[in-house]
Amino acid sequence: MNTTNLKPKVRFEMQTLLLAGILVFLLLFFGLNDQGFLAGRSISSMAIQLPEIGILSLAMMITVMIGGINLSINATANLAAVLSGLFILRFMPESQGPMVIVAMVGISLLIGVITGAINGFLVGYVGVPSILATLATMSIFTGIGVGLTKGQTVTGFPEVVGSVASLSPLGIPMPFLVFVGITVIAYILLGRTTFGFKTRMLGTNPVASKFSGINNKAVIMQIFIFSGVLSSIAGVLIMSRTMSASNAYGTATYVMLTILIGVLAGVVSGKGSVLNIFITVFILQVISTGSHMLLAGVRGSSFFKDFAWGVLLIIIFIINYFTHGRRKE
Amino acid sequence: MTNEILRVENVSKAFAGVKALDQVSLTLQEGEILCLVGENGSGKSTMIKIISGVYHPDQGDIIINGHSYKQLTPIESMREGVQVIYQDFSLFPNLSVAENLVINEQLSSGRRLVNWKETYKTAERGLEEIHVSIPLDAMVSELSTADRQLIAVTKAILAEARIIIMDEPTTALTQKEIQSLFEVINNLKAKGISTIFVSHKLNEVTEIADRTVIFRNGRKVMDQDAKNLDIKTMEFYMTGHELDLDNSQLAQPDQQAAPLLEVEKLGLRGKFKDVSFQLRPGEVLGITGLLGSGRTELALALFGETPADSGTIRVEGREVTIRSIQDAMRNRIGYVPEDRILEGLFLQQTISDNIIVRIIDQMVNKIHLIRAGASKKVSDEWIGRLEVKTPSGELPAKSLSGGNQQRLVLAKWLASDPRILILNSPTVGVDVGSKASIHELIRNLASQGMGILLISDDIPELMQTCNRLILMRRGRTFGVFDREDITEEQLNQEMVADRVFSI
Numbered sequence: 001m002n003t004t005n006l007k008p009k010v011r012f013e014m015q016t017l018l019l020a021g022i023l024v025f026l027l028l029f030f031g032l033n034d035q036g037f038l039a040g041r042s043i044s045s046m047a048i049q050l051p052e053i054g055i056l057s058l059a060m061m062i063t064v065m066i067g068g069i070n071l072s073i074n075a076t077a078n079l080a081a082v083l084s085g086l087f088i089l090r091f092m093p094e095s096q097g098p099m100v101i102v103a104m105v106g107i108s109l110l111i112g113v114i115t116g117a118i119n120g121f122l123v124g125y126v127g128v129p130s131i132l133a134t135l136a137t138m139s140i141f142t143g144i145g146v147g148l149t150k151g152q153t154v155t156g157f158p159e160v161v162g163s164v165a166s167l168s169p170l171g172i173p174m175p176f177l178v179f180v181g182i183t184v185i186a187y188i189l190l191g192r193t194t195f196g197f198k199t200r201m202l203g204t205n206p207v208a209s210k211f212s213g214i215n216n217k218a219v220i221m222q223i224f225i226f227s228g229v230l231s232s233i234a235g236v237l238i239m240s241r242t243m244s245a246s247n248a249y250g251t252a253t254y255v256m257l258t259i260l261i262g263v264l265a266g267v268v269s270g271k272g273s274v275l276n277i278f279i280t281v282f283i284l285q286v287i288s289t290g291s292h293m294l295l296a297g298v299r300g301s302s303f304f305k306d307f308a309w310g311v312l313l314i315i316i317f318i319i320n321y322f323t324h325g326r327r328k329e
Numbered sequence: 330m331t332n333e334i335l336r337v338e339n340v341s342k343a344f345a346g347v348k349a350l351d352q353v354s355l356t357l358q359e360g361e362i363l364c365l366v367g368e369n370g371s372g373k374s375t376m377i378k379i380i381s382g383v384y385h386p387d388q389g390d391i392i393i394n395g396h397s398y399k400q401l402t403p404i405e406s407m408r409e410g411v412q413v414i415y416q417d418f419s420l421f422p423n424l425s426v427a428e429n430l431v432i433n434e435q436l437s438s439g440r441r442l443v444n445w446k447e448t449y450k451t452a453e454r455g456l457e458e459i460h461v462s463i464p465l466d467a468m469v470s471e472l473s474t475a476d477r478q479l480i481a482v483t484k485a486i487l488a489e490a491r492i493i494i495m496d497e498p499t500t501a502l503t504q505k506e507i508q509s510l511f512e513v514i515n516n517l518k519a520k521g522i523s524t525i526f527v528s529h530k531l532n533e534v535t536e537i538a539d540r541t542v543i544f545r546n547g548r549k550v551m552d553q554d555a556k557n558l559d560i561k562t563m564e565f566y567m568t569g570h571e572l573d574l575d576n577s578q579l580a581q582p583d584q585q586a587a588p589l590l591e592v593e594k595l596g597l598r599g600k601f602k603d604v605s606f607q608l609r610p611g612e613v614l615g616i617t618g619l620l621g622s623g624r625t626e627l628a629l630a631l632f633g634e635t636p637a638d639s640g641t642i643r644v645e646g647r648e649v650t651i652r653s654i655q656d657a658m659r660n661r662i663g664y665v666p667e668d669r670i671l672e673g674l675f676l677q678q679t680i681s682d683n684i685i686v687r688i689i690d691q692m693v694n695k696i697h698l699i700r701a702g703a704s705k706k707v708s709d710e711w712i713g714r715l716e717v718k719t720p721s722g723e724l725p726a727k728s729l730s731g732g733n734q735q736r737l738v739l740a741k742w743l744a745s746d747p748r749i750l751i752l753n754s755p756t757v758g759v760d761v762g763s764k765a766s767i768h769e770l771i772r773n774l775a776s777q778g779m780g781i782l783l784i785s786d787d788i789p790e791l792m793q794t795c796n797r798l799i800l801m802r803r804g805r806t807f808g809v810f811d812r813e814d815i816t817e818e819q820l821n822q823e824m825v826a827d828r829v830f831s832i
Binding site: 188192193194197198200201204205207208209210211212213214215270271 | 634654655658664666671672673674675676677678682686687689690692693697698699741745
């Protein structure tokens with residue numbers, strides 16, 4: 001019968017609860033095993049590192065929601081950092097004023113919009129599958145950066161560039177505030193606007209959305225521009241924290257990590273939860289920092305986090321399988 | 330033939346508190362062709378799944394070949410000779426015919442090497458059993474639906490089936506293919522193999538059945554010899570009420586009213602040419618013709634999906650250009666597509682979201698956020714108006730049955746208040762009861778002043794709903810008929826004449 005699976009929307013909430021449960025468990029586990037873990041210093045170091053990958057994960061998530069992918073997120077972040085970095089070095093190397101920040105953020109966002117529009121044009125209007133289009137643009141964006149920097153890391157920025165990452169109004173690191181702010185904006189955009197609604201519909205069934213009068217091409221374009229802008233914001237945070245800009249930063253590892261986060265958070269075509277992404281990013285960062293502290297001094301300990309992430313992925317798949325995967329007949 | 334091969338006794342099954350089957354009994358004799366008939370949601374598929382061991386009944390017994398089971402597993406069911414042919418046939422498209430036929434035996438024999446000679450021999454023997462010939466080396470993916478079905482039947486026979494269950498087997502078949510499938514079923518009968526034929530196409534049921542069983546709302550409401558059973562009686566049992574097929578109540582559009590839509594010499598290279606007609610408010614205009622006659626292409630051109638490249642379109646007297654779906658919508662033209670699953674619905678999204686997708690842009694507040702609660706209000710209203718059967722608009726669209734899904738697609742378009750509605754085959758795959766109520770809805774919409782283009786090749790449907798009919802052949806309008814001036818037989822002949830003509 002067609003009316004056998006009358007389970008409305010449980011899946012979504014289940015996943016959030018599951019992730020929250022895992023996060024609490026990990027916090028308790030590391031907190032009880034290492035006195036330093038819940039101390040201010042490690043918390044604030046987490047709060048500085050986590051936003052970069054978190055924002056990139058959102059950039060990835062929205063493209064997965066329309067049944068696509070954006071492999072060029074990290075290349076976009078690096079290109080934004082490199083171009084705004086070169087601009088600052090060339091035109092305002094000595095300046096310490098707020099104009100440096102304005103230039104950095106402004107140029108980066110512009111790069112985000114342009115790169116996003118290129119991806120959106122290729123995927124939406126030309127009809128290239130997003131995995132191929134963004135693979136190509138990933139190479140192009142990286143290539144442009146390498147050409148301009150001759151492959152060197154760009155450094156020697158005015159001190160003020162670092163202030164974005166180092167400021168902590170009310171004791172909360174600025175990058176974390178940015179991440180929270182973007183999460184809230186993405187939550188509203190995806191959950192409460194027609195743009196978000198159309199994104200979900202397009203991701204669920206592009207043919208039906210076309211026949212329902214949704215301008216698929218425009219939605220795809222908007223999604224990729226949004227994705228590009230988010231990537232470029234991650235670029236600003238990376239540049240400010242490391243006080244440098246390089247095309248070699250992050251690369252494939254970061255892209256893979258954002259896909260991992262998306263999978264853990266249960267993002268599929270037509271469905272994605274900003275909240276789940278937020279929690280998942282936290283989980284991965286806690287595992288990373290926690291295992292680093294717990295295993296400090298053990299040789300090869302830095303590989304443990306990769307191992308733990310992989311195990312976590314499998315655990316979540318198994319739990320999902322037993323909670324709702326087996327309903328399939 | 331009075332050997333009873335299967336007996337189902339007082340079986341009940343509930344899902345999440347909803348009774349899918351309620352104290353149903355059923356018997357099947359050796360070599361009997363039993364037709365199981367019912368609307369969507371009546372319990373047919375649940376019964377099949379109980380007989381094949383997929384579901385376990387909450388109550389009742391299943392007796393096959395004299396062996397009694399409380400709970401049957403799929404393996405036990407197969408061992409007793411029950412084979413189900415589902416709508417998708419469960420074949421391997423990238424394997425050859427021979428491989429598909431022999432794969433079960435191959436796997437169960439536990440041999441690790443493939444004996445090709447034997448494979449072909451067995452496959453050939455299987456096809457001979459049902460007197461059909463299909464090249465054994467052909468890839469299944471290259472075969473027609475009808476041939477795939479025959480492969481599935483042959484596979485069942487090779488598995489020594491005693492009872493073959495076919496779930497809606499004729500859905501994707503042409504008339505000729507249906508006839509040869511019936512021949513195969515009668516061959517099986519001669520061999521003493523019983524068939525349970527699940528369908529809601531009543532004309533086929535009258536043709537093939539030895540005995541007919543009708544389900545409604547999880548109960549068996551009729552079980553009798555098929556000989557003296559006519560379609561009208563079956564429809565009565567299926568729906569529980571007399572269907573209103575009286576077409577005299579068709580409202581006549583006001584001939585003086587200005588046309589809503591005027592199409593003049595519309596053409597699209599390679600698809601259709603010189604198509605001209607007028608559509609008045611309150612009129613249902615049928616567009617018919619065979620597949621490839623250009624009827625769907627014409628509809629898509631009017632909806633802007635594949636725009637026409639010559640001719641003019643006037644909406645309410647104004648000449649308009651329709652180059653995109655957005656253009657069509659601006660002129661308040663709606664289109665209910667042919668394939669509701671692929672083109673019409675967002676199955677995983679809620680019923681409510683499916684209804685408001687067209688009008689979401691109007692449901693925002695001053696700062697462009699979607700108004701909370703607005704969607705529920707609108708969607709509940711349409712669920713009520715079109716009688717979509719669901720406990721809640723928050724359930725996914727895939728929880729609905731076929732007829733209700735079709736109503737959902739209609740609701741989506743009606744919510745956007747179109748002036749001109751193009752319906753492409755709106756009742757394909759919809760059960761009899763839903764079909765009648767969709768026809769009634771179409772007539773009601775027209776009587777409220779909407780102009781409706783109904784594209785269909787279902788002749789009774791056209792005769793019951795349309796004021797005028799356009800027959801298309803090979804991309805041109807071949808004739809325009811007032812419904813009063815033509816009978817079903819004549820229209821049928823016109824369409825068939827085209828078939829001869831085009832060969």
